[in-house]
Amino acid sequence: MTRNSLAEKNCSLARALDVVGEWWSLLLVREAFFGTRRFQDFAANLGIARNILSNRLKRLVTEGVLARMEGAGGAVEYTLTRKGEALLPVLVTLMQWGDAHANDDPPPVILTDRATGTPLPPVEVLAADGRILTRTDIRAMPGPGADIPLRDRLLPRQSLG
Amino acid sequence: MTRNSLAEKNCSLARALDVVGEWWSLLLVREAFFGTRRFQDFAANLGIARNILSNRLKRLVTEGVLARMEGAGGAVEYTLTRKGEALLPVLVTLMQWGDAHANDDPPPVILTDRATGTPLPPVEVLAADGRILTRTDIRAMPGPGADIPLRDRLLPRQSLG
DNA sequence: CGCACATGGTTTCATTATGCAACCATCGCC
DNA sequence: GGCGATGGTTGCATAATGAAACCATGTGCG
Numbered sequence: 001m002t003r004n005s006l007a008e009k010n011c012s013l014a015r016a017l018d019v020v021g022e023w024w025s026l027l028l029v030r031e032a033f034f035g036t037r038r039f040q041d042f043a044a045n046l047g048i049a050r051n052i053l054s055n056r057l058k059r060l061v062t063e064g065v066l067a068r069m070e071g072a073g074g075a076v077e078y079t080l081t082r083k084g085e086a087l088l089p090v091l092v093t094l095m096q097w098g099d100a101h102a103n104d105d106p107p108p109v110i111l112t113d114r115a116t117g118t119p120l121p122p123v124e125v126l127a128a129d130g131r132i133l134t135r136t137d138i139r140a141m142p143g144p145g146a147d148i149p150l151r152d153r154l155l156p157r158q159s160l161g
Numbered sequence: 162m163t164r165n166s167l168a169e170k171n172c173s174l175a176r177a178l179d180v181v182g183e184w185w186s187l188l189l190v191r192e193a194f195f196g197t198r199r200f201q202d203f204a205a206n207l208g209i210a211r212n213i214l215s216n217r218l219k220r221l222v223t224e225g226v227l228a229r230m231e232g233a234g235g236a237v238e239y240t241l242t243r244k245g246e247a248l249l250p251v252l253v254t255l256m257q258w259g260d261a262h263a264n265d266d267p268p269p270v271i272l273t274d275r276a277t278g279t280p281l282p283p284v285e286v287l288a289a290d291g292r293i294l295t296r297t298d299i300r301a302m303p304g305p306g307a308d309i310p311l312r313d314r315l316l317p318r319q320s321l322g
Numbered sequence: 323c324g325c326a327c328a329t330g331g332t333t334t335c336a337t338t339a340t341g342c343a344a345c346c347a348t349c350g351c352c
Numbered sequence: 353g354g355c356g357a358t359g360g361t362t363g364c365a366t367a368a369t370g371a372a373a374c375c376a377t378g379t380g381c382g
Contacts, residue, residue: 004241005198006188009208010267010269011188011259011260011261011269011270012256012263012264012269012270013187013188013191013255013256013259014188014259015259015263015264016255016256016258016259016262016263016273017187017188017255017259018263019259019263021182021184021187022368023182023368023369026174026178026182027174027175027178028171030172030174031298033301034301034314034315035288038329038330039329039330039331040328040329040330045314047170047372048370049369049370049372050330050331050332050370050371050372051331051332051333051369051370051371052368052369052370053331054330054331054332055368059229063263064262074329074330074377074379075329075330076329076330076331080296083262085295085296086258086261086262087258087284088286088295088296088299089250089254089257089258089284089285089286090251090254090255090359091174091260092286092299093175093220093250093251093284094174094177094178094251095173095177096173096178096250097177097247097248097250097251098172098173098174098175098176098177098178099173099221101177101225101244101247102173102176102177102179102180102224103173103176103306105184105306106304106305106306107173107305107306108171108172108173108303108304108307108308108311109173109301109302109303109304109305109307109311109315110300110301110302110303110304110308111174111245111300111301111302112299112300112301112302113288113292113298113299113300114290114297114298114299114300115292115298116288116290117300118288118289120286120294120299121287121289122250122286122290123250123254123284123285123286123287124250124284125249125250125253125265125283125284126282126284127274127276127277127279127282128274128277128279128282129277131274131276133281134246134249134275135194135241135246135249136275137274137275137276138249138253138272138273138274138275138281139272139273139274139275139278140195140270140272140273141270141271141272141273142269142270142271143267143268143269143270143271144267144268145264145266145268145269146269146270147269150269150270153195153206154195156271159197184339184340199359200358200359200360201358201359209341210340210341210342210343211338211341211342211359211360211361212340212341212342212360212361212362213340213341214360215359215361216339232378234349234350235348235349235350235358235359236358236359237358237359237360260358267366
């Protein structure tokens with residue numbers, strides 16, 4: 001089947017999903033944000049099979065999302081790279097969406113502003129002047145990397161509405 | 162194998178991924194944002210196998226992300242619900258991350274502010290007072306829905322650093 | 323040294339998901 | 353009644369997943 005490699009698609013979203021869109025990948029990144037560094041802790045906290053964990057960690061390391069470091073005592077540690085840390089807005093928006101729309105129970109985790117102790121407000125898509133943008137306020141334009149079919153598809157109707 | 166059902170996990174992110182984390186799901190949602198509504202158009206634009214497309218559309222409809230409407234002429238249309246539209250920040254942050262970190266080529270799609278024509282600035286996680294928050298500024302606290310193991314795990318070290 | 327134990331995996335096998343191609347069902351049109 | 357378009361479903365080969373067993377290295381400790 002060769003699970004269709006999304007990486008070859010002419011689309012930033014597909015490329016992103018090719019790296020962090022596999023089963024468990026984003027959960028591993030979230031664990032790393034929470035401070036988990038050890039193989040066993042990832043396995044225990046997430047309940048992921050160890051062979052899959054091994055594969056995912058390797059993949060995330062080769063993609064530059066995590067860094068593998070062998071500590072002094074032979075301990076192996078996986079930590080976020082800058083590229084991995086840049087996933088913070090993705091994780092936060094997904095968690096917020098899950099709380100608001102995919103979970104009937106009270107939220108299990110609340111992210112708070114460390115300086116004030118207050119919960120984080122919802123992350124919004126903002127314009128340069130600070131306006132909150134919704135679907136109809138945004139236009140998808142073909143960029144310099146767009147191929148012909150994509151360009152043809154985006155030009156006729158340039159609104160996200 | 163019963164691909165570990167993430168829905169039962171005590172975690173908003175896992176619940177979110179259980180709904181939109183399957184292969185193709187977020188790409189279908191993005192297509193819907195771009196204006197695609199017809200079965201054939203989804204298939205043609207994404208190159209997804211039709212049985213998989215059928216499954217994904219069904220799933221997204223039962224999850225309330227898409228709505229299936231039969232038009233007058235027997236035409237079937239899939240459109241975003243409010244729940245689906247709420248995924249906008251997720252899509253935008255993922256696309257921005259893909260452009261910045263997972264794509265060496267120039268961006269294929271540029272999202273612009275329709276009012277000004279300028280590209281969208283990066284979506285940031287903001288505090289209530291507007292400060293940009295990074296990993297170390299955020300604390301993960303157990304919420305009212307946290308089970309005992311999660312609570313124990315979050316309490317000792319409450320920073321995302 | 324000898325041996326238990328922890329860590330970080332790899333291997334094997336049954337089950338499930340995916341992609342591809344072919345086939346089916348309904349509708350509108352002529 | 354035949355034809356095409358639309359929106360699927362079915363069968364089959366292949367790839368990914370999960371569970372459990374196994375392996376390899378390092379560390380403490382008597």
